[in-house]
């Protein structure tokens with residue numbers, strides 16, 4: 001079990017926004033988290049990454065509580081929002097900085113980035129612009145590429161398709177599918193089509209609770225659509 005969640009709760013005021021008794025993720029799984037606005041997806045991801053403290057319960061990464069042991073940071077990469085970027089750097093400077101944290105030289109980083117030219121669609125590198133001056137979608141591309149560059153064992157992405165144009169959404173799906181099996185991927189998405197296409201397992205959350213947890217098959221998209229149209 002690479003990730004385990006036990007009796008995890010986050011309470012704000014009188015509202016329990018995450019309430020997960022037990023969740024186990026096996027290494028190599030591609031898991032999609034779906035649920036309406038306010039279901040608790042982002043709050044849950046923030047607890048997986050020790051960005052906020054649970055009110056109760058624990059998140060174990062390779063058996064260690066993420067709050068007490070930082071080893072998970074060596075093999076986990078994530079992009080939840082633009083807060084993960086550094087606004088006053090150019091994308092190149094940001095990639096070099098992130099690379100340096102993972103013992104990658106400037107040459108390693110440039111070599112790595114060549115495979116992203118299609119994903120970047122000519123809009124990211126050599127623009128001379130700071131990250132803050134990019135569109136939201138292009139900022140997302142920088143964040144996702146930087147996360148993948150770390151060759152993580154666990155990748156966590158919050159609504160990665162949301163601000164991407166359709167062409168880039170498809171390119172991102174291909175990137176994620178190419179990594180499937182080598183990496184444990186946890187993504188949240190409101191795009192039922194994309195999430196069922198990429199993920200082998202879907203977890204449906206409502207008011208912080210897991211309502212359904214199932215393996216994706218040819219009926220999954222239809223089941224999810226009927227669930228959400230009710």
Ligand SMILES: Nc1ncnc2c1ncn2[C@@H]1O[C@H](COP(=O)(O)OP(=O)(O)OP(=O)(O)O)[C@@H](O)[C@H]1O
Pocket residue numbers: 012017035036037038039040041042043044
């Ligand atoms: N810091 C906070 N203080 C109080 N309430 C919060 C806080 N952060 C989140 N919440 C509440 O927790 C609930 C879950 O929010 P969260 O952002 O985790 O949902 P989500 O499933 O990611 O939603 P979306 O699909 O809209 O991104 C919401 O009702 C939200 O208002």
